[in-house]
Amino acid sequence: MATAHSRAAARLTMAPAVVLLLGWMLIPLAMTLYFSFLRYNLLMPGSEEWIGTLNYEYFLTDPAFFAALGNTLALVGGVLALTLCGGILLALLLDQPFWGRGIVRLLVIAPFFVMPTVSALVWKNMLMNPVNGLFASLARALGLQPIDFLGEVPLSSIVMIVTWQWLPFATLILLTALQSLDRERLEAAEMDGAGALDRFIHIILPHLARAITVVTLIQTIFLLSVFAEILVTTNGGPGTATTNITYLVYALSLLQFDVGGGSAGGIVAVVLANIVAVFLMRMIGRNLDL
Amino acid sequence: MGEIVLKQITKSFGDVSVIPPLDLTIADGEFVVFVGPSGCGKSTLLRLIAGLEDVSSGTISIDGKDATRLPPAGRGLAMVFQSYALYPHMTVRNNIAFPLKMARLDKAAIDRKVEAAAAVLNLTGYLDRRPGQLSGGQRQRVAIGRAIVREPTAFLFDEPLSNLDAALRVNMRLEISELHRSLATTMIYVTHDQVEAMTMADKIVVLNAGRIEQVGSPIELYSRPCNRFVAGFIGSPRMNFIEGGEAAAEGAHAIGIRPEHLALSTESGRWSGTVSVSEHLGSDTFVYVQSPEVGTLVARAGGEVPVRHGDRVWLTPQAGKLHRFDPQGRAMSREKVLS
Numbered sequence: 143m144a145t146a147h148s149r150a151a152a153r154l155t156m157a158p159a160v161v162l163l164l165g166w167m168l169i170p171l172a173m174t175l176y177f178s179f180l181r182y183n184l185l186m187p188g189s190e191e192w193i194g195t196l197n198y199e200y201f202l203t204d205p206a207f208f209a210a211l212g213n214t215l216a217l218v219g220g221v222l223a224l225t226l227c228g229g230i231l232l233a234l235l236l237d238q239p240f241w242g243r244g245i246v247r248l249l250v251i252a253p254f255f256v257m258p259t260v261s262a263l264v265w266k267n268m269l270m271n272p273v274n275g276l277f278a279s280l281a282r283a284l285g286l287q288p289i290d291f292l293g294e295v296p297l298s299s300i301v302m303i304v305t306w307q308w309l310p311f312a313t314l315i316l317l318t319a320l321q322s323l324d325r326e327r328l329e330a331a332e333m334d335g336a337g338a339l340d341r342f343i344h345i346i347l348p349h350l351a352r353a354i355t356v357v358t359l360i361q362t363i364f365l366l367s368v369f370a371e372i373l374v375t376t377n378g379g380p381g382t383a384t385t386n387i388t389y390l391v392y393a394l395s396l397l398q399f400d401v402g403g404g405s406a407g408g409i410v411a412v413v414l415a416n417i418v419a420v421f422l423m424r425m426i427g428r429n430l431d432l
Numbered sequence: 433m434g435e436i437v438l439k440q441i442t443k444s445f446g447d448v449s450v451i452p453p454l455d456l457t458i459a460d461g462e463f464v465v466f467v468g469p470s471g472c473g474k475s476t477l478l479r480l481i482a483g484l485e486d487v488s489s490g491t492i493s494i495d496g497k498d499a500t501r502l503p504p505a506g507r508g509l510a511m512v513f514q515s516y517a518l519y520p521h522m523t524v525r526n527n528i529a530f531p532l533k534m535a536r537l538d539k540a541a542i543d544r545k546v547e548a549a550a551a552v553l554n555l556t557g558y559l560d561r562r563p564g565q566l567s568g569g570q571r572q573r574v575a576i577g578r579a580i581v582r583e584p585t586a587f588l589f590d591e592p593l594s595n596l597d598a599a600l601r602v603n604m605r606l607e608i609s610e611l612h613r614s615l616a617t618t619m620i621y622v623t624h625d626q627v628e629a630m631t632m633a634d635k636i637v638v639l640n641a642g643r644i645e646q647v648g649s650p651i652e653l654y655s656r657p658c659n660r661f662v663a664g665f666i667g668s669p670r671m672n673f674i675e676g677g678e679a680a681a682e683g684a685h686a687i688g689i690r691p692e693h694l695a696l697s698t699e700s701g702r703w704s705g706t707v708s709v710s711e712h713l714g715s716d717t718f719v720y721v722q723s724p725e726v727g728t729l730v731a732r733a734g735g736e737v738p739v740r741h742g743d744r745v746w747l748t749p750q751a752g753k754l755h756r757f758d759p760q761g762r763a764m765s766r767e768k769v770l771s
């Protein structure tokens with residue numbers, strides 16, 4: 143019974159936690175906001191002064207910003223598309239009964255437990271290296287010219303690395319969703335004359351809608367801030383070919399010591415992330431209240 | 433048209449044999465009920481007919497054609513599942529239309545058939561709702577609607593009413609019976625509830641551990657059960673069995689007498705005992721009598737029998753209603769009851 147009285151008591155007892163969380167979130171945000179209006183360069187300590195929106199003007203008119211915006215969207219979009227398609231296929235496969243299924247499932251989940259820096263290093267040095275890498279050896283064995291992945295197709299290579307990391311997550315969520323699908327529903331569809339493809343389109347995919355939504359939302363949040371993989375492999379280059387917004391903010395504030403500009407970039411990133419979130423919610427929100 | 437013939441079919445899951453060799457013929461237009469205790473293989477048998485499971489050996493022919501290796505969709509059968517198995521993301525209209533869409537019918541024909549099925553099943557007002565917004569009975573009707581639009585050779589029902597409350601169950605029972613009368617299509621209906629079996633069936637198939645114990649009309653099974661299992665399974669409350677001296681006096685290993693064939697008296701009779709419980713149902717009273725000679729017996733008496741716990745009563749079996757069984761549980765020829 144949630145009476146007015148008990149509701150008030152609940153609010154009171156929850157208040158400390160809410161205040162703590164709010165402080166945790168708001169104080170850094172407020173400080174970033176404050177720094178973004180200052181001339182604040184670590185090379186010139188003590189010269190901080192209020193410069194209004196100048197940091198924002200510089201950041202938003204920087205050609206690197208547009209490149210980074212494009213790269214961020216391409217990275218998020220590419221990884222999402224690949225992990226969702228790959229995840230659905232893998233989940234369908236792993237849902238079939240076969241010998242050693244438990245082990246295979248465990249192996250599929252494994253990449254998720256590898257640190258981003260480590261996996262990026264492994265990819266860079268052991269797989270994608272144009273001289274010593276596995277892919278290069280394979281290409282040579284087939285008589286082809288090895289590709290310098292990180293030099294020639296840097297953004298796609300990073301999409302590849304990040305996809306490898308996030309595929310297990312997508313597979314896991316989609317597999318659990320698939321396992322909750324009532325067998326009788328599939329059998330009913332089979333009796334109704336639906337072939338394998340029709341069953342996938344009309345029964346399985348709609349059933350997965352909610353899981354796909356969850357994967358999309360969670361991955362978008364994390365993919366907007368991909369950083370370690372870029373730092374370890376390409377340092378944002380060549381040029382700005384693999385610089386995303388997160389990396390740009392890092393480069394500004396910690397490579398160019400421009401804390402003010404970096405903060406402005408950070409705020410812009412927050413705004414962008416919120417715009418993306420609103421779009422996502424609009425687009426797939428209806429899936430959540432199915 | 434919808435004749436289904438099973439010849440020597442068996443089914444095992446790994447080492448576990450669920451259906452030993454089994455023969456059964458279901459005539460066209462018949463309403464056949466598979467009845468038996470939970471886990472006896474009713475669903476498995478139905479799924480074999482549907483094609484959702486492959487037979488381990490034997491042949492199934494439907495409508496005169498060998499269907500043993502046909503996929504479910506190729507057998508022309510429609511199934512109503514216990515869980516209804518509706519498509520939750522589709523409206524009622526799309527649920528019912530789904531098999532027609534899969535058959536690539538044109539839109540106008542689909543609409544016409546869906547409207548017609550909805551009218552038969554009183555679903556016209558609900559066509560644009562989702563299954564989640566319907567009551568249990570309505571969901572059941574949608575599942576039936578999805579089956580009838582396909583105009584199948586035969587309908588298969590797997591315990592379709594077991595998720596409904598008692599009152600609704602009686603209603604749906606009547607509706608399904610009426611549907612059978614109007615469509616005159618073969619129907620195979622699986623249930624563990626012998627009341628459903630007795631009220632709906634043209635022919636009952638009693639299953640026990642995958643074996644067919646007896647096949648016959650409800651009245652046949654009721655009045656001439658071929659063994660103790662069928663005798664005990666059909667009828668409610670179940671038949672009283674008496675072993676020992678009283679049975680030997682009838683020349684049998686065991687004798688059985690249905691509660692409705694025991695006359696209750698407060699003065700005299702064949703077996704005496706004391707009332708342990710009497711259940712008053714209004715129309716009937718079930719009296720549980722503890723008898724020193726023959727153990728516990730249940731007798732069905734009229735609605736207003738003035739007996740209560742601890743009363744001394746006498747029970748007498750009606751003439752000609754005693755069933756006799758040999759040591760293997762097989763029914764023996766009916767004996768005249770001693771006067």
Ligand SMILES: Nc1ncnc2c1ncn2[C@@H]1O[C@H](COP(=O)(O)OP(=O)(O)O)[C@@H](O)[C@H]1O
Binds near residue numbers: 473474475
């Ligand atoms: N897929 C399966 N794998 C193994 N055993 C099964 C399977 N399906 C059913 N069984 C077994 O077969 C027997 C009959 O099951 P079922 O046909 O569902 O019984 P009923 O419908 O009469 O309650 C049960 O003992 C059950 O455990």
Ligand SMILES: [Mg+2]
Binds near residue numbers: 474475476591
């Ligand atoms: Mg069953």
